[in-house]
Structures are given as structure tokens and as C-alpha cells.
Amino acid sequence: MPSSRGRVTIRELARATGLSPAAVSxxxxxxxxxxxxxxxxxxxxxxxxYRADPIARALASGRTGTVGVLCGSLxxxxxxxxxxxxxxxxxxxxxxxxxxxxAGDPGREEAMARRLREQQVDGLIVQALDPxxxxxxxxxxxxxxxxxxxxxxxxxxxxxVFDNRRGVTLALEHLHGLGHRRIGVLTTTLxxxxxxxxxxxxxxxxxxxxxxxxxxxxxxSRVEAAVSAEALLTGSPRPTAVFCFSDSIAYGVYDAARALxxxxxxxxxxxxxxxxxxxxxxxxxxxxxxxxLAEVAADAVGLVLAxxxxxxxxxxxxxxxxxxPRASTxxxxxxxxxxxxxxx
Numbered sequence: 435m436p437s438s439r440g441r442v443t444i445r446e447l448a449r450a451t452g453l454s455p456a457a458v459s460x461x462x463x464x465x466x467x468x469x470x471x472x473x474x475x476x477x478x479x480x481x482x483x484y485r486a487d488p489i490a491r492a493l494a495s496g497r498t499g500t501v502g503v504l505c506g507s508l509x510x511x512x513x514x515x516x517x518x519x520x521x522x523x524x525x526x527x528x529x530x531x532x533x534x535x536x537a538g539d540p541g542r543e544e545a546m547a548r549r550l551r552e553q554q555v556d557g558l559i560v561q562a563l564d565p566x567x568x569x570x571x572x573x574x575x576x577x578x579x580x581x582x583x584x585x586x587x588x589x590x591x592x593x594x595v596f597d598n599r600r601g602v603t604l605a606l607e608h609l610h611g612l613g614h615r616r617i618g619v620l621t622t623t624l625x626x627x628x629x630x631x632x633x634x635x636x637x638x639x640x641x642x643x644x645x646x647x648x649x650x651x652x653x654x655s656r657v658e659a660a661v662s663a664e665a666l667l668t669g670s671p672r673p674t675a676v677f678c679f680s681d682s683i684a685y686g687v688y689d690a691a692r693a694l695x696x697x698x699x700x701x702x703x704x705x706x707x708x709x710x711x712x713x714x715x716x717x718x719x720x721x722x723x724x725x726x727l728a729e730v731a732a733d734a735v736g737l738v739l740a741x742x743x744x745x746x747x748x749x750x751x752x753x754x755x756x757x758x759p760r761a762s763t764x765x766x767x768x769x770x771x772x773x774x775x776x777x778x
Contacts (some may be wrong), residue, residue, distance in 0.1 A: 436458065439705045441485070441574070442461055442479075442482045442483055442484040442485075444458055444477055446482070446484075446649075447478060447479055447482060447504040450478050450482060451474060451475055451478050453471070453475070456580070458475055459606070461474075462475060462476070462479065462690055465660065470744050471529050486688050488524060489651060496563065497556045497742070498553070498554050498556060499528070499529050499530060499554060499556065499600050500530050500531070500553070500555045500754075501524050501529050501530070501531055501532070501534050501555055501557045501559060501738055502519050502531075502534065502547075502548065502550035502553075502555040502557070502558040502559070502560075503517055503524075503525050503531045503532065503533045503534070503558075503559045503560075503732065504513070504534050504536060504543065504546055504547055504558065504559070504560040504561070504562075504770050505517055505533065505534070505535050505536065505561055506536055506538065506543070506561045506562065506622075506654070506738050507535065507536065507538040507561045507563075507653075507654035507655075508535040508537075509537075509538075509653070509654045509655035509656075509682070510622075510655075510657075510680050510681045511681065511685075511710045511712060512680060512682065512708040512727065513561060513654075513679060514711050514729055515710065515711070515727055516561070516582070516727060516730065517531075517533050518569035518635065518733055519727065519728060519731035520559055520731075521533060523731055523732055523735040524735055524739075525738040526576075527735060527739050529556065529742075530737070532550065532555060532690070533548045533687070534549075534550065534642070534745065535745050537561055538563065538622065538653060538654055539563075540564045540567070540624065543562070543564065544569050544618045547560070547569060547573060547670065548569075548573075551573055551576060551577065551764055555577060555580075556571060556577065556582070556742045557577050557578040557579070557738040557739075557741055557742045558578070558579045558580070558738070559580050559582065559734050559735070559738055560580070560581050560582070560586075561580075561581070561582045561583050562581055562583070562584060562586060563624065564624065565581065565583075565584040565585060565587065567587070568587070568588070570586035570587060570588060570589050571586075571587060571588025571589060573587070574586070574588065574589045574590060574591055576620040578591045578592075578737075578738055578741025578742055578748070579740070580592050580593060580594065580629045580737045580738045580748070581593050581594070581595070581660055582730060582734050583595065584596075584630055584752075585597055585722055585755050590739075591741050591748035592690070592737030592738070592740070592741065592748030592749050592750070592751070592752060593748065593750055593751070594733045594737065594751045594752070594753060595732045595750065595752055596632075596725055596753050596755070597633045597751075597752055597753065597754050597755060598635055598755065599638075599736060600755055601632070601707065601723045601725075601755040602632060602635040602636055602639050602722055603635070603639055604756075604757040605645050605677050605705050605707065605723055605757065606636070606639045606640065606643060606645070606677065607666070607757035608705065608721070608757055608759065608763065609638075609645075609675045609677065609703060609705060609763065610643045610645055610755065612675075612703065612763060612764060612765045612766070613765045613766050614649075614673075614674050614675040614703060614766055615643070615645050615646065615674075616645070616646045616671060616672075616673045616674055616675075617640075617645055617646070617647050617648075617668045617673050617675045617676070617677055618647070618648050618650065618667070618673035618675070618676040618677070618681045618703075619636050619647050619648065619649045619650070619660060619665075619676070619677050619678075619679070620650055620651075620663060620676060620678045620687070621633055621636075621649060621651060621652065621679070621683075622651065622652060622653065622654050622675075622679060622683070623651065623677040623679075624651070627722075627760075629699070632679060633649065636677075636692035637647060637649075637695040638744065647665070648669070648673060650662055650665070650666050652678075652683050652686070654680065654682060654683070655682065655686075656682055656683075656685045656686045656689065657686065658686065659683040659684075659685065659686025659687065659689075659690075660687070660689040660690045660693070661686075661690075662686070662690075662709060663676065663683075663686055663687040663690035663691075664693065664694065666695065667690055667691070667694055667702070668694070673702075674702065674703065674706065674766035674767075675702065675703035675704070675763065676702065676703070676704050676705070676734045676770075677705045677707075678704065678705065678707060679707050679710055679713070680706065680707055681706035681707065681708050681709065681710040681713045681722055682710070684704050684705070684706035684707075684713070684720055684722070684762075685712075685716070687702075687704050688704065688716065689710070689777065691704075697762065698718060698730065698762055699718065699762050699763055700764070700767060701767060703721075703747065703762060703763040703764055703766070704720065704763070705721045705722065705723075705762070705763055705769045706721065706722035706723070707722060707723045707725065708722065708723065708724075709722045709723060709724035709725065709727070709758055712724075714760070714762075716762070718760065718761035719760040719761050719762065720760055720762045720764050721757075721758065721759050721760045721761075721762045721763040722757075722758050722760070723755045723756070723757055723758070724755065724756045724757075724758050725755055726753065726756075729753070730753055733751045733753075737749070
């Protein structure tokens, strides 16, 4: 029978299931018990109206039940969706997300990461602005840290990284195949981290394909990207295509093209990099590279929860890209797909 005091206790749940209080506690947390035992305990908990006392749980386990989610910039639409999916997946796993925005500032990123540690989060998921910063190795000694996108220096825990070499190859080969030989590239990479894989691969692939690339740094927001794109497109000679390291940046390129009287794709082809849901609704729909956002979020949450619960050593999950060709890319005006005149 449930307690007359109103709150069902672990001991009452143990009596109802015929298990020890310790086994019930483990089953509720999904640890050291079989899947069948966990289902039986959770079913009984639902029937009896059991609710865990978060304060008692934290005191008993030394955990807060929270995971920090530190985003490089929530002005990027893909990162917004990622934060939502990660937060929901953590809640399904019995944890709460504390979502913070570094706003594109590495100093702010470091301060927020340290603040999350001070708040005793059980783990940290991060899309780092500066993956090479010594901070990450320091934090990884205290809590499981799982990066999304780029590997972190000195981090022994799991990671979800992107095969950027393949992603860059897909985008640049697509534009090259259409006949583009002068391509602008917009990236959020900072001057302090010039060796991030995506940007290194751009120059390597350009050399292999025999094309000219002009790389420029952009903010993550559509407004900032429009300013960077306008500067890129008013240069001489003007690129016939722009490859953007996020779809949010590509939205800004659309704005800049309209302001300059350029038609997409007749005068300018545009390619994005993260297959945001809005990209199919643009006019014209945006060609982009898909990393399968839902799977990225699930992988990251699975790794951080395994680290929190004392699971096996962290593993490396490499996300493979797929190109989604749409109407924003076409042969440059006056040239066929392989017109050598564009080499000049």
C-alpha cells in the first residue's frame, strides 16, 4: 500500500516489486539491472504514483541530474534545433539540460563552461568555438565532456565528429561539376583556430580540383552573414558560387544577392552545409549537406549519459554527410558544366 503520508518511498516500491531498495534504485536509474527489471520497476512506480525526490537523489548520488549544453552561437538555426533535440533526449533519459549560448565569443564560451562546472552539472555537451583550448582537458578531468562537430584537445570521453573532408569534397565537387571555377567560402572559424578541419579541407580540395577559393569569415547570424557576403560579392573578380559552412550563413548570402541585384542561381550559386528544415522552403530551395541532426543529438546524449553512469570508455562517432542538390546551384551564366573558360 502507498504511504499515508502521500509520497511513495523506495522501500514501498521495493516491497511491491519484491526487490531490494538498492535494486529498485538502480533500476529507476537504468543501471546494473536487466531491461526487464527496469520495465517492471518503472511500471510499478507509475501504478503507485512514485516520484523521485530530486534533492534526495542528488545528495545520495552526488549528482544534480543536469547536463550542460554549451552552444557556439544560438543565432545559427541548426544549433537551435540541435539544442532542442539534445534537451528533449536528455529529459527522456531522466536529466535536465542547462542550455547556454556563447554568442560566438571564445572568452564567453570559457566563462560559461567554467560556470557550468561550478554548478556541478553531471556532464557537458559542447559545440566548441575553440576546440584546441586547454580548458576542455581541464573540464574533462572533472565531468564527462562530449563535443559535437570537432574533437577537443585532451578529451578522453566520447565525441561526435563530422567527416568534414567528405562534406567539403561533396560540396566543392558538386560546384566544380557544374562549371564553377571561382568559389567564395564563408565560415565562422576564428583567427585563433585556423586549423579546424573544415577550413583546412577547403584549401586541399580546391588545389586538387584546380579551382580558386576566397575564404572569408562571417558571423553566425543571417544579418552578419549578409554583410560578409556583400563584401565578398562586390570584389573583383566576383565568385560565381558561394559555399557556406552553415545554412544560416547561406540565408544571409540570399539577402546580399538580392540587395546587389543578383539572381540565385542564374547569377550566383549558393550551397549550405547543415540541411536545416527551413532550407527547403527558400526560393529557390537551398542545396546543402545533410549530417542527420536527429542522429547527431541522439549520439551525443547517449555518450554523455554513458559517461555519467560509469559506462565503457568514450567512443568516437563519425557522422557521414550526404549532399542534397536543390535549385540554388546551377552552371554559371554563359558556361556549360565543364567549360574551361571559367578557369581563366
